[in-house]
Amino acid sequence: MxxxxxxxxxxxxxxxxxxxxxxxxxxxxxxxxxxxxxxxxxxxxxxxxxxxxxxxxxxxxxxxxxxxxxxxxxxxxxxxxxxxxxxxxxxxxxxxxxxxxxxxxxxxxxxxxxxxxxxxxxxxxxxxxxxxxxxxxxxxxxxxxxxxxxxxxxxxxxxxxxxxxxxxxxxxxxxxxxxxxxxxxxLPLKNQTVLITAGPTYEAIDPVRFIGNHSSGRMGIELAKTAANLGAQVNLVLGPSSLKVDHALINVVNVFSAKDMYEAVVSLYDNCDIAIASAAVADYRPKNIANQKIKKKDTEFSIQLERTDDILKWMGGQKQKQFLVGFALETENEEENAKNKLKSKNLDLIVLNSLNDKGAGFKGKTNKVSLINHKLEIKAFDLKAKSEVAQDIFNEINTLKDE
The missing domain is CATH 3.40.50.1950 (Flavin prenyltransferase-like)
Known part of the structure; x- marks a missing residue:
């Protein structure tokens, strides 16, 4: 493309x-x-x-x-x-x-x-x-x-x-x-490299089943397209998604699990100028993965979970030249939780959306976001197509980078 x-x-x-x-x-x-x-x-x-x-x-x-x-x-x-x-x-x-x-x-x-x-x-x-x-x-x-x-x-x-x-x-x-x-x-992002994580991660239970979420990866893909259309070379680390990406300036790295995504981000992070963590990464994974399909039994079945690597926290801790953007999908105390995440993960900007807003969140083609910068200033936007939301996010990134 x-x-x-x-x-x-x-x-x-x-x-x-x-x-x-x-x-x-x-x-x-x-x-x-x-x-x-x-x-x-x-x-x-x-x-x-x-x-x-x-x-x-x-x-x-x-x-x-x-x-x-x-x-x-x-x-x-x-x-x-x-x-x-x-x-x-x-x-x-x-x-x-x-x-x-x-x-x-x-x-x-x-x-x-x-x-x-x-x-x-x-x-x-x-x-x-x-x-x-x-x-x-x-x-x-x-x-x-x-x-x-x-x-x-x-x-x-x-x-x-x-x-x-x-x-x-x-x-x-x-x-x-x-x-x-x-x-x-x-183009404003010519000679810039942008790293974007997108989509869900799937955490295997056995060779057939997994723990996942409803993320389609659409928001991250729209961000990747916008960055590429602004002249950037984009590395898109994409979890399991049915959506296709076709752009000459977008390198897609397909991953499955949170561990896969972490390893891909670690390999690409040092050379990026802007990093956007829009993926819905699993916080927990099964501690033990069965080698064979688990058969149904009459008794109850439980799975012991362990924490996955906190990719965004690692990115914030390693940040040097990078402009780092995170996402916060909240259901309560939205602004407070987003501001806490902004500070604890050492972010330059956080994109807040709420599942309480109709048309926002997973799967759909629209989103309703607020952008909170490192000064804790908030810009709220109306419900828009995710392609337009991506443009709003990069407008804010370019403004803050120039300050």
């Missing part, structure tokens, strides 16, 4: 011969798991068909504010399109369109959307050699970059006129790679 996964990419296509390459560009973004929408200038339809781009993007292609041939036409809102996008890419960007972007002209849907966009805007110039070298074109390049737009340099090669030189639109693979690298270098 790439850094573009889940990104909303708006591709603006103008009327240059290089427009024929945009079918490949759309396909590459979709292949990178981005969601793609396309806007074309009316003249761009002479170079590549909307049907091709719509089929590849799996979204309607827009080229005007409304369809004059359709009496029931719906207004294509340029503001909504601009706000929808995480990234806008104008490719090919002709001299004509670049000049209009510089001047603030908005005589078509693409330009109006560009002026409404709140996201990073990339432009890939495509024009003939003399046009590319002309002072007016260079003025457009400079002005647009002063506005904060990002230029994807043109390449040298044979041009449509037959001349050879700079002016060719960068190849679709180059455009996608350029944007991915640009996003990655700006």
């Amino acid at each position: 790439s850094v573009l996964s889940g990104k909303k990419v708006l591709i603006g296509i103008t009327a240059g011969i290089a427009a024929y390459k945009t079918a490949s560009l759309v396909r590459l973004f979709v292949k990178a798991s981005a969601e793609v929408k396309v806007i074309m200038t009316p003249a761009a339809k002479d170079f590549v068909t909307p049907l091709t781009l719509s089929t590849l993007s799996k979204n309607p292609v827009h080229s005007s504010f409304y369809d004059e041939k359709d009496e029931n036409a719906v207004w294509n809102n340029h503001v909504d399109l601009g706000l929808w996008a995480d990234i806008m890419v104008i490719a090919p960007a002709t001299a004509n369109t670049l000049s209009k972007m510089t001047a603030g002209a908005s005589d078509n849907l693409l330009l109006a959307t560009y002026l409404s966009a709140k996201c990073p805007v990339y432009f890939a110039p495509a024009m003939d050699l003399d046009m590319y070298k002309h002072p007016s074109a260079n003025n457009s390049f400079e002005k647009l970059q002063e506005f904060g737009n990002i230029m994807i340099p043109s390449e040298s090669g044979e041009l449509a006129s037959g001349l050879v030189g700079q002016g060719r639109m960068a190849e679709p693979e180059t455009i996608v790679e350029f944007i991915a690298k640009d996003i990655l270098k700006k």
Whole structure:
């Protein structure tokens, strides 16, 4: 999974011969798991068909504010399109369109959307050699970059006129790679390593049975995804879970028991910058594990339990450079118990949730948390999707790390 996964990419296509390459560009973004929408200038339809781009993007292609041939036409809102996008890419960007972007002209849907966009805007110039070298074109390049737009340099090669030189639109693979690298270098957790524990642990009674809990691992997995999308290299120590993790920056270490998780954490802890213990680790395990399945008897049966290793306490005791986050799932005296855990485990931040809150806790896709920092300051959040909770947690981590 790439850094573009889940990104909303708006591709603006103008009327240059290089427009024929945009079918490949759309396909590459979709292949990178981005969601793609396309806007074309009316003249761009002479170079590549909307049907091709719509089929590849799996979204309607827009080229005007409304369809004059359709009496029931719906207004294509340029503001909504601009706000929808995480990234806008104008490719090919002709001299004509670049000049209009510089001047603030908005005589078509693409330009109006560009002026409404709140996201990073990339432009890939495509024009003939003399046009590319002309002072007016260079003025457009400079002005647009002063506005904060990002230029994807043109390449040298044979041009449509037959001349050879700079002016060719960068190849679709180059455009996608350029944007991915640009996003990655700006991410707040680039060059950081994050260690996350997630899911339950299962403590064997015999070869068939175990002691466990209802944790699905979803909260920890969402934390891992968020960290990876912020540029971190993530080591996810995951107890038994049916959920799948697929991200190029996430290394999944599958474990079964609390002992397995402890050993994995010990091996990875020294090299991490941020550690988040979100796993629901068993506090006790059977002292003796039967080698064979225990047969049912008419008499009562008891199991002697012993303490498991306190992974979070070990992490707090060994903490040096690490920013350490723990979780507290409580049913009573929630804030008091969470604050005591924060201090006793030497944490920088603790995430408190209560089983008394509907929609919070195990299994579900939502959670309701409060964040308590080392100053015992509390931030309470409403019920949210666990993916949004993960973002809130990392927002707080990044704020506290910068203090």
